[in-house]
Amino acid sequence: MRKSVLLLGLLLSFMTMKAGAKIDRIFRIEPSNWYVGMKDATLQLMVYGKQVRAADVKVDYPSVRIDSIVRLDSPNYLLLYLNLKGAKAGEMTLSFTLNGQKTKMKYLLKDREMPGAQRMGFSNADVLYMLMPDRFAQGIAKKGAVKGMNPYRVDRTQPSLRHGGDLEGIRQHLDYFNQLGVTALWLTPVLENNSPDHDGTSTYHGYATTNYYRVDPRFGTNDDYKRLVDEAHQKGLKVVMDMIFNHCGFEHPWVKDMPSRDWFNLPEWLKGDKSKFQQTSYKLTPVLDPYASQVDLKETVDGWFVETMPDLNQRNPHVMKYLIQNSEWWIETIGIDGIRMDTYPYADRKAMAGWMKTLDEEYPHFNVVGETWVTEPAYTAAWQKDSKLSTVNSYLKTVMDFSFYDKLNQAKKEETDAWWNGLNRIYNSICYDYLYPNPSSVMAFIENHDTDRFLGNGKDTLALKQAYALLLTMNRIPQLYYGTEVLMNGTKEVTDGNVRKDFPGGFPGDRHDCFTETGRTQAENAMFNWLSRLLHWRQGNDLVTKGKQIQFIPYQGVYVIARQYQGRTSMTILNGTSKPAVLSVHRYAEVIGSTQTAKDIMTGRKVNIGKDVQLRPRQTLIIEF
Numbered sequence: 001m002r003k004s005v006l007l008l009g010l011l012l013s014f015m016t017m018k019a020g021a022k023i024d025r026i027f028r029i030e031p032s033n034w035y036v037g038m039k040d041a042t043l044q045l046m047v048y049g050k051q052v053r054a055a056d057v058k059v060d061y062p063s064v065r066i067d068s069i070v071r072l073d074s075p076n077y078l079l080l081y082l083n084l085k086g087a088k089a090g091e092m093t094l095s096f097t098l099n100g101q102k103t104k105m106k107y108l109l110k111d112r113e114m115p116g117a118q119r120m121g122f123s124n125a126d127v128l129y130m131l132m133p134d135r136f137a138q139g140i141a142k143k144g145a146v147k148g149m150n151p152y153r154v155d156r157t158q159p160s161l162r163h164g165g166d167l168e169g170i171r172q173h174l175d176y177f178n179q180l181g182v183t184a185l186w187l188t189p190v191l192e193n194n195s196p197d198h199d200g201t202s203t204y205h206g207y208a209t210t211n212y213y214r215v216d217p218r219f220g221t222n223d224d225y226k227r228l229v230d231e232a233h234q235k236g237l238k239v240v241m242d243m244i245f246n247h248c249g250f251e252h253p254w255v256k257d258m259p260s261r262d263w264f265n266l267p268e269w270l271k272g273d274k275s276k277f278q279q280t281s282y283k284l285t286p287v288l289d290p291y292a293s294q295v296d297l298k299e300t301v302d303g304w305f306v307e308t309m310p311d312l313n314q315r316n317p318h319v320m321k322y323l324i325q326n327s328e329w330w331i332e333t334i335g336i337d338g339i340r341m342d343t344y345p346y347a348d349r350k351a352m353a354g355w356m357k358t359l360d361e362e363y364p365h366f367n368v369v370g371e372t373w374v375t376e377p378a379y380t381a382a383w384q385k386d387s388k389l390s391t392v393n394s395y396l397k398t399v400m401d402f403s404f405y406d407k408l409n410q411a412k413k414e415e416t417d418a419w420w421n422g423l424n425r426i427y428n429s430i431c432y433d434y435l436y437p438n439p440s441s442v443m444a445f446i447e448n449h450d451t452d453r454f455l456g457n458g459k460d461t462l463a464l465k466q467a468y469a470l471l472l473t474m475n476r477i478p479q480l481y482y483g484t485e486v487l488m489n490g491t492k493e494v495t496d497g498n499v500r501k502d503f504p505g506g507f508p509g510d511r512h513d514c515f516t517e518t519g520r521t522q523a524e525n526a527m528f529n530w531l532s533r534l535l536h537w538r539q540g541n542d543l544v545t546k547g548k549q550i551q552f553i554p555y556q557g558v559y560v561i562a563r564q565y566q567g568r569t570s571m572t573i574l575n576g577t578s579k580p581a582v583l584s585v586h587r588y589a590e591v592i593g594s595t596q597t598a599k600d601i602m603t604g605r606k607v608n609i610g611k612d613v614q615l616r617p618r619q620t621l622i623i624e625f
Contacts, residue, residue, distance in 0.1 A: 025049045026096060026103055030213055030322075031329045033108040034084070038328070039116070039362050041085035042067065044321045045107075047078040047096075048253070054098055061092030061109075070318065077259040079318055084109070112332055119331065121367030121397075122184050122238050122338045124440045124477045125545045127535060129182040130448060131170070131482035133190060133219050134204040137506030139168030146217045150196035150251060156507065159497025160201040167220040169506060171228045174235050176515050180485060180528070181535025184238035186340055188449060190225060192216045194251045195308065205449070205500070206242070207342060208249030208309050212326045222333070229334050238337035240369075241330055245323045245352070246343040247309040255310055263319060265302040265311040278303040280311075284345045284374050288382055288390065301346060314351035324355050331363065344370030345383070349392055356385070356395035369398035369443050369477075375406040381435035384442070389435065398477060401444040403429045408446055408470070409454070412463040416557045416576025423559035423576035426470065430551055433475070440545075444476035447484065453499050454481075455489035461527055462618040466574050468531055469620045472538050473572045474561055475549045485531050486514040486524040530602060534622070537601050543568050543624070550591060557581045558615065562591040570624045571598070575615040583613040583621075598623035 026049040034043050053075045059066055063086035070079035080094075089111040096103045122128065142164050145152060156163045167190065177185065189206030192214045206216070215225050229239045248254065254263060261267055268276035280303030286292035287300060304311040314320050330336055344352065352370075359366060372383045380399050382389040407425035416422025433439040446467045447454040454467060464484070471478045482488075483503050490498040505513030513519030520528060538544050547565035557577035563570045569591055575581040585592055596610035601622050607613065615621065 025052060025055075025098065026105060029094075029105070029107065031325060032213060033110055034329075035112045035332045036084060036087050036089050036109050037112055037115075038084070040358065041083055042321075043082040043084055044318070044325055045080040045082065045094075046259075046322060047080060048076060049078075049096075051075050051098065052078045052096065055096040056098075058095045058097075059092060060095065061087065061090070063087040064092055064109075072318075073260040074257050076257055113335065116363040117365065119335075119363050120337065120365050121363075122240060122477065123367065123545075124475070125540070126183040126238060126477065127181070127472065127538065128184045128186045128240060128443070128477070128479040129177060129180070129482060130186040130188070130445075130479055131503075132165070132188045132205065132449060132500055133167060133170060134163050134165045134206075135500050135506075136165045136482060136503050137169030137173055138164045138508065139166055139170075139172045140220075141508070149217065150194050152197045152202055156502060158200060159495050159500070160204075161197060162202050162204040162218065163502055163507070164218075165502070165506065166218065167215070167224045167228050171224075171231055173506070173515055174232055174237065177237055178235055179532065181532050181539060182480060183236065183539065184240055184337065185232060186240040186479065187242060189242045189244065189342075190215050190219050193249055195249050196251075198308075203249065205496075207244055208247075208251075209244060210249040210252045212248075212323075213329070226334050229336060233335070240338040240340055241334075241336040242340045242342060243327060243330075244342040245312065245314065245355070246347040247305050247311050250308045250310060252310070260316065260318070262313055262316050265313050266304065270310065277307065279307070280305055280346060284372075285379070287345045287349060288379060301348060305343060305346065312347075314348035320351045320354065324358055327355070327359065328362065331366070338366065339368045341368060341370045344372055344396070349394075352396075353392055353394050356397075357393075360385075360395050360397075367397050367441075369400060370394075370396045372399050373402050375402045377401075377403045377429060377432040377435055380442070381432075381437075384437050386437045387435075388437075397438070398441045398443055401442050401476060403432075404444045404476075405446060405451070408467055409452075411576070412454075412460070412467065415578065416554050416559065418554075422557075423554050423574060427551060427553055427559065430474065439475050440477075442476055443479050444471055444474070445479040445481070446471055447481045447499075448479070449481070449500055450496070451499070452491040453489050454484060455487065456491055457489055459487055459489065459523070461487070461523075462620075464527070465530065465620040466576075466618065468534060469572050469574065469622055470561070472534055473544055473563065473570065473622060475563075483514075485528050486520060487527055533602055542566070543570055552588065555584070555587060558583055560588060562588070564591065568624065569595075570601075570622065573613070573615070573619075573621040573623070575617060575619045578617045580617060581615045581619075583615060585609055585612055592625075595625045598625035 028048045030046045053071045065083050067083045068081045089109050091106050094105045154164045155161045191209045192211035193203040193208050194210040195203040195208050215222050232239050281299040286296040372380050383394050383399050385395050385397050407429045411422050411425045414422040505515045543565045547563035550562045552560040558581050559574045561572045598607045598609050600607050601624050607623050
């Protein structure tokens with residue numbers, strides 16, 4: 001049954017072909033079109049069709065030649081490497097001859113919308129808002145399951161099944177993001193995840209890709225994705241695409257018909273030898289450990305993330321070329337403004353560096369952030385482009401600050417003392433910023449889809465305000481997680497789905513609507529408005545994005561981070577204790593100078609900083625002068 005459904009899915013995705021002999025032999029070509037004028041003139045075409053490996057191929061188009069033909073292990077795959085140097089946009093003809101019978105296919109070469117150097121990625125001037133399309137909003141009425149997909153169920157009462165959110169739902173709420181004050185949207189993966197439901201679980205999260213060139217039809221179409229990105233741009237919002245090079249979904253056609261025996265890591269398990277399966281250890285340290293054993297390194301990099309997500313072999317140059325082109329295709333076709341790469345260190349280190357170098361050469365101002373989940377700053381810093389801590393230049397511009405996340409979530413439960421606890425943890429993490437080649441291109445966050453929500457199962461807004469104040473005023477690229485601005489909470493103790501709940505008001509029949517002021521409760525509005533004021537103050541504010549950062553060791557429970565730029569100063573002042581505290585202004589004379597009055601950016605009121613400032617328990621105060 002699974003095999004027949006898979007074949008049906010393939011047939012539905014085949015590109016349209018013009019009439020010719022034995023046209024049924026060529027099922028699919030990826031990518032389905034390409035762009036002229038790329039710095040790398042090489043184009044890999046993956047041709048899939050019955051016995052196509054044995055075909056002779058010719059191309060008839062000015063300035064296009066075949067550099068090589070790679071005949072893979074499977075009889076049903078053929079790789080064409082074309083040289084497009086000097087080629088112009090237009091429709092070229094590919095001729096396949098097998099057993100004296102010829103099939104001709106048209107292939108479109110397009111002009112690019114703009115040169116690669118004109119594409120601007122996200123930076124520390126942005127604030128990313130991370131959301132899950134399945135859980136955010138539904139914009140199109142659903143009438144049963146999408147035809148051609150493996151069995152699945154939409155059931156909002158089940159946290160691990162699909163809930164029905166889509167791209168149209170996000171598009172309809174673009175004004176909400178402007179009201180909040182974020183500048184970029186990070187959508188968890190939107191590509192096809194055609195895995196069947198199993199034991200009450202599904203791949204609603206999107207991390208089990210089964211088609212690298214197709215938006216999951218439950219979310220919409222490629223055109224819907226383009227429309228969303230275009231309209232987001234019109235409203236001043238960037239869009240970051242979540243990608244996964246480490247693994248794919250078990251229902252990907254490559255699993256049923258492996259192009260080559262080394263397309264995956266541990267392919268023996270796919271061929272039925274269950275003794276050959278190895279799950280990753282999830283321990284990332286061997287990748288950089290100078291003393292790492294081969295067995296530890298192999299378990300980390302070659303082991304599968306889970307049994308249902310086959311591990312791609314990036315050391316195979318054909319695999320890596322396919323993935324690199326795929327990322328370029330989405331940049332050119334949809335106009336995305338950045339990429340977030342999942343499970344970055346689990347993939348082959350040198351191959352990923354090659355990908356990053358290629359993108360950097362083609363799109364010098366584009367940005368990619370890699371998920372590097374180790375909570376020590378030295379580990380994270382070694383993954384950033386041009387790091388002197390690594391023997392391999394990753395060319396990865398942005399890394400994720402798991403140290404800040406980890407220390408903050410410990411600190412929120414503690415009293416700030418004279419040494420290690422509470423907000424000292426933040427100081428003792430940020431003080432290692434000298435390890436980073438570019439601290440302003442490190443992404444910080446207080447939570448995400450893989451962690452407990454910052455609020456846990458509670459509603460501690462004092463701790464949340466301190467977390468947001470740090471996140472949005474320190475030298476980082478900040479990332480928010482959807483819904484916390486309206487006090488969404490939850491933990492993973494039962495299931496990941498409990499930290500990925502539906503945004504209130506995003507679905508038909510919701511009685512509680514957090515997209516509007518009138519639909520939010522008083523407490524939700526208070527949090528939304530507080531955060532919105534902070535975000536709008538941050539927008540376009542060179543003081544935060546370019547300013548020199550000065551941090552002070554927590555003193556008598558009070559932690560201060562200052563920013564200075566062209567005669568302006570801001571101070572983020574946090575009382576890290578559950579008791580009243582005092583900001584002893586003389587201690588901060590190097591940034592306050594002779595200034596007597598500052599403005600509280602959250603209230604607009606004047607603050608007298610000519611004398612000590614009294615602070616309430618767990619108070620957050622952000623001033624500017």
